[in-house]
Amino acid sequence: MATGKVIWGRGVILILFIVYQGIRSEQNVALSKPSEQSSDQGRPDLVASKVVDGCLDRKMDNGCCTHTQGSGPKTAWWRVDMKELMTINSITITYTNTVERRDRLAGYHLYISNTTSTPQDGTLCYVDTSSTIDEVQLVVTHQCPFVGRYVTVYNYRTEPLRQSWYYQYALLELCELQVWGCPSACYGGNCNSTTGACFYCFTGTYGDFCNMTCPANCKDNACEKDTGTCVETDIYSKSGLFCCISNARDQMQNVTKRWISIISDLSSSYIVRRLEFITNFVRIKRSGFLR
Structure with missing residues (x-):
């Protein structure tokens, strides 16, 4: 049993060595x-x-x-x-x-x-x-x-x-x-020794030679190395398939901001007018017109 384990262990080491050589x-x-x-x-x-x-x-x-x-x-x-x-x-x-x-x-x-x-x-x-x-x-x-x-x-x-x-x-x-x-x-500076194609690309690039840019709607700018397909799509991206959702969201945010501004202005105007009414009421009452 011990001999079998040693042989199996050597096999694993050999496989790992071959894989490492291939990557490098x-x-x-x-x-x-x-x-x-x-x-x-x-x-x-x-x-x-x-x-x-x-x-x-x-x-x-x-x-x-x-x-x-x-x-x-x-x-x-x-x-x-x-x-x-x-x-x-x-x-x-x-x-x-x-x-x-x-x-x-x-x-x-x-x-x-x-x-x-x-x-x-x-x-x-x-x-x-x-x-x-x-x-x-x-x-x-x-x-x-x-x-x-x-x-x-x-x-x-x-x-x-x-x-x-x-x-x-x-x-x-x-x-x-x-x-x-x-x-x-x-x-990592790793490529195919025959074709020169990269094994891995930096984030944001893809292709055989990592010379193409991932689509703008990829979340965290990450895409598949071979196809350029987004690993995960950012639904709020302003380009690509979900541009309309993003634009609609932005429009809603702008509308909300405008209504908040309008309500704020109206509230301010109401408060000012209310204060003016109270001030005038007190002044008239003190003058004796109101008993």
Whole structure:
């Protein structure tokens, strides 16, 4: 009996783990998005867009990588514009597979930002601090739990070099950059890893990508995520199915206010006139006309 309970318990743990993994899935939100870089090598097959084309081939001559200018620059950068704010979980960098070029990638910085005034705008997610050339990873995933629109890979070279084994010029030979996350409209930053559709929406929005607004007559602005149907209807809403009830209620309130005002005015007038009558009566009686 004890063994059976242990096996059943493991099964529950496994199921919970699978469900959790499914909820936490993300997609590559940088795929096929606009990109740019500080300079070009000159070859039409080594351009910035190659880094977000979905190709993971790391051979420089196979048309899946980019290459900034090789001789002279002291700074180099590459950037992708995801076109909207994204809830980012992690970023995977794939560099060309020539081992001798580790000295070129070494020392790079990874930024997430909402502006592009400088290559170093935004939040620094990662900086390579490898002390030896063998420590530089050419395919690596960095955890970057931030919200932003732009991702920038930046590198620079100074005199003297930060490490003696660094390549003397700043250049980038990226083959792919994948940003794993979801549109920021997704509640909790959770979406389908294949379609990018949100699992949950913030209150007031609905749709696959949570980009539609719930009807105005929904109570507490809450509606079904898939259909937009109100979870509960506000019968006093001024729009939608119950607009007439709401308008009638408002009209009745206005009429009531007017009658209260009229009655108040009449009451005031009656009281004044009554006081005037009493005052005149007393005055006449004192004069001797009334015995």
